[in-house]
Amino acid sequence: MSATETAIASAEAHSAHNYHPLPVVVASAEGAWMTDVEGRRYLDLLAGYSALNFGHGNRRLIDAAKAQLERVTLTSRAFHHDRFADFCTELAALCGMEMVLPMNTGAEAVETAVKTARKWGYRVKGVPDGMAKIIVASDNFHGRTTTIISFSTDPEARADYGPYTPGFEIVPYGDLTALREAMTENTVAVLIEPIQGEAGVLVPPAGYLPGVRELTRERNVLFIADEIQSGLGRTGKTFALEHEDVVPDMYVLGKALGGGVVPVSAVVSSAEILGVFRPGEHGSTFGGNPLACAVALEVIAMLRTGEYQERAAELGDHLHRELGLLAGGGAVETVRGRGLWAGVDIAPALGTGRQISERLMEERVLVKDTHGSTIRIAPPLVISKEDLDWGLDRLRTVLSV
Known part of the structure; x- marks a missing residue:
């Protein structure tokens, strides 16, 4: 078995099944990107359900933690x-x-x-x-x-x-x-x-x-x-x-x-x-x-400083504008949200929210589903516009299948 398969099998055997995670095993992360045990990189568009607003391994936060640990x-x-x-x-x-x-x-x-x-x-x-x-x-x-x-x-x-x-x-x-x-x-x-x-x-x-x-x-x-x-x-x-x-x-x-x-x-x-x-x-x-x-x-x-709020507002406008274009094409039924936070209702004919999340994972983008047909998008506020657009391109690819 691969390192991913081994880790997942062990987790399935020895941990309670109170979650249904996507089949990816993260080993490291920085900013808006995570790397799995096989060395594959994924764009994180979930940000730990908003716990990671400032990105993975934010230097200011890690330094503050290290100083206090001592x-x-x-x-x-x-x-x-x-x-x-x-x-x-x-x-x-x-x-x-x-x-x-x-x-x-x-x-x-x-x-x-x-x-x-x-x-x-x-x-x-x-x-x-x-x-x-x-x-x-x-x-x-x-x-x-x-x-x-x-x-x-x-x-x-x-x-x-x-x-x-x-x-x-x-x-x-x-x-x-x-x-x-x-x-x-x-x-x-x-x-x-x-x-x-x-x-x-x-x-x-x-x-x-x-x-x-x-x-x-x-x-x-x-x-x-x-x-x-x-x-x-x-x-x-x-x-x-x-x-x-x-x-x-x-x-x-x-x-x-x-x-x-x-x-x-x-x-x-x-x-x-x-x-x-x-x-x-x-x-x-x-x-x-x-x-x-x-x-x-x-x-x-x-x-x-207000810089993170401003960034979420500006990139959020871009995110919702791009998602809104998808909503007019039949693949997406509804888009909701504010700032860098969106709920996207997928047309049932294309699959469930879980299935879309799995397909996005294959494209190296990580999101999570909720309530059947909905996927949530909530990237770290530090994400670059270029990376956000790359993730949106992968979403378009998945929804065009």
Whole structure:
């Protein structure tokens, strides 16, 4: 067997089959390119589901990590460390907020947001104990913990994991009337993705997000924005909500915050909201560790220049213009997205999203499918226009077969 076949066979034999990866085995990567164990190079148009916004092996991030590795990597939150205050201060400033509660993974951050909203509801809003409700959108993806899949509408994520956590109301994404009707005196928060990534990069109707902001403010309900995939430059702005001049009560961040080097996530909000916590009520051994803070501080510094947001906006316009031309030719039914992020619905006659992804892999381009006929395109923000065009040419080749 080849090195690729050997590695895949071993993985299949000894790891749980909770993913269905493409049959490529990556050995190294730089920028927007990955090299497999056979020495073949592939253009990465997925960027770790936006965790690699700044590319593979970004020198600034690797240097920041190496420098911190030589000093201290973990103290737990039992002690202060010299990177923590700067991380919280700088991330709060980037978000225009006051306080940060750091965690590790995106799902942990969403769980933290849920706990925060409930505690705020009981201590500040005055909701009767055990009665807090959080409204979410259909087709959401916020993670895969037991509580989070309790308000998923995806059968693959939800089936066979009950009993489910109560306290959530699901309404159609983009429907302000349904959201208004679902609100009661016990509603403490609305949790939504400004752009739904896993659902196929769904952008809500114009005016929906400002409407959510207005409605939540009217009803004394927290607006929680899950910007784990959409935030930190991906859409051409620091946050996707900025496209409609909306500021939530709480950001939930992850993925690109760790630069593809270490897992870093955070809930960012006001002192009034995050101030509901007292010592011992919530925490994480690794949340806010020195290594994570060092890398995230470099990410924040890079975002503060605005160059990555500008690059995502300019290349994103080019990406959507080129994909739009494909949508008129019969091979592509719909293209959605914003910035360097697109969901492409493939005409069923050409194959499933998985089949198209496999054909693109043969052309040395890596994407990933979702929901049957859709492929997602989300290259690192550092990709060159020439490389992006090369990848789009390969897509045209595959869709012309």
